[in-house]
Structure formats: C-alpha cells, structure tokens
Amino acid sequence: MPDAYGAALRGPHSQLDADAIRTAYSRYAGSYDSWFGLISSAARKAAVAAVSRAPGEAVLEVGVGTGLALPLHSSEKRITGIDLSREMLALARKRAAELGLRHVEDLLEMDAQATSFEAGSFDIAVAMFVASVVPDPRALVKELRRVVKPGGKILLVNHFARESGPMWWLERAFAPASSLLGWHSDFRLEHIFAPEDLAGAKITDMKPLGLFRLVELSN
C-alpha cells in the first residue's frame, strides 16, 4: 500500500475532508480490488447477505467504490450506489455494464453525508468499509436515518477498534500497518454511533478474525 494513501488517512479518527478522500481514491482506484478488495471479501459477502435478507427492494449502497459488491446483491433488490470518487465510480460503472447487472439502477457521484435523496427513499442503506473514511461519521448515520424509511434497515460493516482482549493487543501491534490499509486503528463504535443507536444494534464479528464487524440498525 503506497505511503501517501496511508498518510492521507492518518489523523484523529480518520477525519478526512472530501478533497483528501477524492485525491486518495483517485490515485489508488486501479489497484484497490487486488489489495483491500481481497482482505475485505468475506465481510463484504456477509454484509450483502444481510442486505438480501432485509425486507424491501430499494437499496442505497454508500461508498460503492469500484462496485465489488454489486454482483453479489440479489437480483430482487434495486441498487443505487453513490461515491465521492469519480475514478472509483468509473470502475463500478464499467463492472455493472460488463456484467449486465440490471439490478443496479444508478451509480452517482454524491457525498454520503449530505445526499440529494428525499427522506424515506430507501428500504435499506448499506455502508461497507466507509464509516472510518468519511469526515464526520455521525453525520453519515444521521443522513442514512433520513433517507431510509421508518422501519427500514441500516447496515454498516467496518473495522472498529476493541477496548480489550486479544484483538486489542493485535490492533496495537499492527496499528502502523492498519492506517496504511485504509482504516484508523483507533476508530471505535462510539465514534460513529450514539448510545441510543448502540442500544438497539445487532453487532456481529466478521471474518477474518473478527477484524471487521457488521452493525445492523432498525430505523
């Protein structure tokens, strides 16, 4: 993983501004699938399976990236993907076109923290490996709560730092590498979720080694 990318992601809780995100991902879009795409593959599949199980058809995938999840979605869902990075989106559009993914309705350049969708536009919103990259993770959750219908599902999969236990030790040991890998080693559930969110959330450890966790919220 090139240094500049990790450098762009360093800082308190990965507080990146939109331009830094665009610059980082424009530079690494071409190689993304072969490094992070692989590490995150099992967790991405599990998150998409949770999307498929959730009721309703209209799905918003925020931070859709190169569209690695697009072919995994059920053909019964209707997917709208958004991303800040033009280069990542171009690869997602290419993938959807080449694979003839008819369940992909739209791939749009848009900020997940302030979308142009009307309230209640979607049954489900999913954010995979995005929460620790956006400048204001709480604003992300607030926006997802706005665009998802009452009673709909919000799913986030991400690396969240542990407070104790063997993974805590592992994270400390690998802290320098983890920032290079695109997530901040100190990004905690509390950085994104309010206590009332966490009280009602279902949280599941994902492979490999519980490195990622899937958080499911009912809106």
Ligand SMILES: C[S@@+](CC[C@H](N)C(=O)[O-])C[C@H]1O[C@@H](n2cnc3c(N)ncnc32)[C@H](O)[C@@H]1O
């Ligand atoms: C680590 S990649 C994850 C991509 C994809 N979800 C996956 O599973 O491979 C993070 C993506 O989030 C996008 N992103 C970061 N901040 C964003 C924001 N505020 N709004 C929309 N997309 C954003 C980045 O451009 C990048 O494509």
